[in-house]
Amino acid sequence: MDRRNFLAVGSLASVSSLVVPFGIAQGASRASHETLFRGVDFTTDGLGLKPAEYVELLTKAVDAGAITADNYSRGGLVEQLEQEFSRRLGKPAAMFVPTGTLANHLAVRKLAGTDPRVIVQAESHLYNDSGDAAQVLSGLNLIPLAVGETSFILEQVEEWVARSKSGRVEAKVGVISIESPVRRRDHAMVPFEEMQRISSYAREQGIRLHLDGSRMFNLPFHSGKSLKEYSALFDTVYVSLWKHFNGASGAILAGEGDFIEGLYHARRMFGSALPTAWPLLAPVMQFLPTYEADYARAWATAEQVFALLQTDGRIRVRKLPDGTCRVFLTVPSRDLNAYASRVSAHGVTLPHAREGSTEIPIQVNPTLLRMTPGALARVLLEALD
Ligand SMILES: Cc1ncc(COP(=O)(O)O)c(C=O)c1O
Numbered sequence: 001m002d003r004r005n006f007l008a009v010g011s012l013a014s015v016s017s018l019v020v021p022f023g024i025a026q027g028a029s030r031a032s033h034e035t036l037f038r039g040v041d042f043t044t045d046g047l048g049l050k051p052a053e054y055v056e057l058l059t060k061a062v063d064a065g066a067i068t069a070d071n072y073s074r075g076g077l078v079e080q081l082e083q084e085f086s087r088r089l090g091k092p093a094a095m096f097v098p099t100g101t102l103a104n105h106l107a108v109r110k111l112a113g114t115d116p117r118v119i120v121q122a123e124s125h126l127y128n129d130s131g132d133a134a135q136v137l138s139g140l141n142l143i144p145l146a147v148g149e150t151s152f153i154l155e156q157v158e159e160w161v162a163r164s165k166s167g168r169v170e171a172k173v174g175v176i177s178i179e180s181p182v183r184r185r186d187h188a189m190v191p192f193e194e195m196q197r198i199s200s201y202a203r204e205q206g207i208r209l210h211l212d213g214s215r216m217f218n219l220p221f222h223s224g225k226s227l228k229e230y231s232a233l234f235d236t237v238y239v240s241l242w243k244h245f246n247g248a249s250g251a252i253l254a255g256e257g258d259f260i261e262g263l264y265h266a267r268r269m270f271g272s273a274l275p276t277a278w279p280l281l282a283p284v285m286q287f288l289p290t291y292e293a294d295y296a297r298a299w300a301t302a303e304q305v306f307a308l309l310q311t312d313g314r315i316r317v318r319k320l321p322d323g324t325c326r327v328f329l330t331v332p333s334r335d336l337n338a339y340a341s342r343v344s345a346h347g348v349t350l351p352h353a354r355e356g357s358t359e360i361p362i363q364v365n366p367t368l369l370r371m372t373p374g375a376l377a378r379v380l381l382e383a384l385d
Pocket residue numbers: 098099100101102104125126179181182183212214215240250251
């Protein structure tokens with residue numbers, strides 16, 4: 001057996017139980033057992049499920065009697081998830097929304113009420129990646145602060161609140177929206193203490209607060225603050241269902257009972273009362289209970305891989321000061337695409353380096369649990385030119 005084949009066999013033999021969730025190995029056909037839920041994928045937030053893998057999970061969940069159908073996105077599995085997230089986030093109520101884009105929009109729209117100014121990070125999804133939906137469809141005025149930074153600080157908020165109050169025509173800041181981790185800043189997190197300062201000030205001023213916590217289940221591991229400590233600082237919190245929990249789409253918007261009450265009318269108004277939402281959500285309950293622990297274990301694996309790379313000395317590892325899942329690898333290869341293809345032949349998927357950069361921006365996620373640190377480091381090192 002040559003060294004490459006040896007590496008491939010070694011990697012597959014070291015597959016962890018997370019690869020084949022919920023006893024699928026026993027029920028799956030031999031062919032699917034051999035090919036599904038394999039390999040480390042450094043490009044994704046969750047498991048990056050392939051269609052056949054998704055179908056396996058869906059089938060298993062149905063067979064286990066774990067799915068009750070919803071009716072126009074109400075009741076059944078949808079309601080179960082709403083209750084589960086509201087409990088985990090420490091908010092009295094929650095509503096399913098088919099996309100995070102709409103969850104952010106519905107939140108700031110209702111929180112704003114008659115105060116149309118909404119302070120946002122210039123680098124946030126709400127400001128950059130929602131096609132000005134809140135401005136065009138809800139008449140809000142998004143004020144982007146801290147260009148090129150992970151977040152604004154309290155003093156910048158205070159300045160804008162004062163400016164808004166002093167205008168000839170009163171146009172108050174109604175909402176402050178904060179995204180953390182920040183996708184456009186390589187998933188860097190907003191410091192908890194800064195969020196606390198902003199939250200206390202906003203509450204004194206009667207300004208409402210929204211958290212785009214799309215990937216907030218990664219925060220506790222890095223900051224030591226719990227999900228509930230984060231959500232307590234905000235009136236509403238959105239969490240993605242497809243990023244960490246492997247749904248096909250979806251979001252949860254959590255908040256006070258009277259805020260969530262009746263909000264499904266606005267969801268329907270935006271054409272988002274899906275007649276049948278459960279197929280999008282079938283895998284979520286399989287990953288939600290263990291996600292935080294799985295992410296911590298993935299980081300334990302990652303740290304061991306990084307230590308092995310450091311000992312070898314050829315691949316350099318760079319972490320961000322306020323980073324979460326994103327880490328950068330500098331690989332001494334003349335052709336990074338060719339390097340990625342060689343790595344991929346051994347079941348490891350790497351992202352492309354960014355235009356003009358020689359660093360590969362990898363994501364730490366639970367797929368790392370599918371290989372031992374030794375096998376994973378060997379794949380990365382053996383593929384060097
Ligand atoms: C931070 C953040 N907020 C919101 C969204 C929107 O989520 P969706 O794609 O479910 O609309 C995304 C999507 O990638 C995101 O990264």
